[in-house]
Amino acid sequence: MSLFNVFHISSSAMTAQSMRLNAVASNLANADSIVSSDGKPYRAKQVVFEAIPVAGGNEGARGVRVRQVVEDAAPPRLVYDPKNPAADEKGYVAFPNVNVVEEMTNMISASRSYQSNVEVMNTAKSMMMRTLQIGQ
Amino acid sequence: MHSIAADLSLLSTAIGLRAERHQVLAANVANADTPQYKARDFDFRAAMSQAMAGRGAGALSLTTTTAGHLKSAGGSSQVNLAYRSETQSAVDGNTVDMDVERGQMAENALQYDVLTRLMSDKIQGLKAALITQS
Numbered sequence: 001m002s003l004f005n006v007f008h009i010s011s012s013a014m015t016a017q018s019m020r021l022n023a024v025a026s027n028l029a030n031a032d033s034i035v036s037s038d039g040k041p042y043r044a045k046q047v048v049f050e051a052i053p054v055a056g057g058n059e060g061a062r063g064v065r066v067r068q069v070v071e072d073a074a075p076p077r078l079v080y081d082p083k084n085p086a087a088d089e090k091g092y093v094a095f096p097n098v099n100v101v102e103e104m105t106n107m108i109s110a111s112r113s114y115q116s117n118v119e120v121m122n123t124a125k126s127m128m129m130r131t132l133q134i135g136q
Numbered sequence: 137m138h139s140i141a142a143d144l145s146l147l148s149t150a151i152g153l154r155a156e157r158h159q160v161l162a163a164n165v166a167n168a169d170t171p172q173y174k175a176r177d178f179d180f181r182a183a184m185s186q187a188m189a190g191r192g193a194g195a196l197s198l199t200t201t202t203a204g205h206l207k208s209a210g211g212s213s214q215v216n217l218a219y220r221s222e223t224q225s226a227v228d229g230n231t232v233d234m235d236v237e238r239g240q241m242a243e244n245a246l247q248y249d250v251l252t253r254l255m256s257d258k259i260q261g262l263k264a265a266l267i268t269q270s
Contacts, residue, residue, distance in 0.1 A: 005162075009162045010166055020169075050170060058156060058159065058160070062163040062173070064166050110169075117166060123241060130252045131151070
């Protein structure tokens with residue numbers, strides 16, 4: 001039954017979007033973490049999506065998965081603050097390269113996409129319920 | 137000879153294709169944020185006439201019992217998928233337009249609804265014909 005594949009496709013997309021939301025939460029939470037576990041300032045993390053075929057689906061039925069989590073290559077934000085113990089010899093403190101505005105739009109986009117996939121799932125469910133009612 | 141199966145096969149083929157199309161549209165919505173993903177769809181009219189053409193002698197798909205057996209041509213999963221022409225290009229090479237997908241999906245679900253109702257009516261008619269008048 002190909003309609004069941006819709007559930008697989010949409011749920012894979014919801015999982016991927018929630019992972020994206022996780023990355024956004026991590027980035028926003030650490031927007032001011034000047035020291036992370038490796039001693040350097042925190043680097044923004046971004047997820048990379050990839051289309052994957054679903055089992056039993058046709059050629060066009062593609063789910064989503066997170067291929068990798070990459071660290072943002074942007075340079076750290078330098079703030080002049082000589083009193084800060086983390087400041088370098090010139091008095092600059094390296095802050096994380098998290099762009100808060102970008103992360104907020106990322107968050108809205110992820111939540112909208114999640115919503116759309118829920119709607120697709122609901123449509124598929126109501127279609128299946130209709131199928132069950134045939135002949136009644 | 138008019139058989140019940142022949143009566144219902146047109147509708148069931150159409151329902152199968154609608155379900156198939158829903159799957160493709162769901163994949164488009166799911167991959168709305170995937171870089172380099174190209175939105176896909178198929179022409180329902182062409183797919184339907186193709187499915188109807190293959191309905192004659194080779195209507196039933198061949199039973200495959202080992203991996204070496206060949207699949208029969210035709211059948212609902214043999215649709216010619218095409219790529220949707222993009223209206224606005226995205227930086228990441230993605231061609232999914234959410235408005236188009238949502239619209240197509242609503243249309244597809246409605247058509248599916250219509251087909252299930254037609255099928256219900258057909259079955260109701262057959263039932264009525266089967267009831268013996270006393």
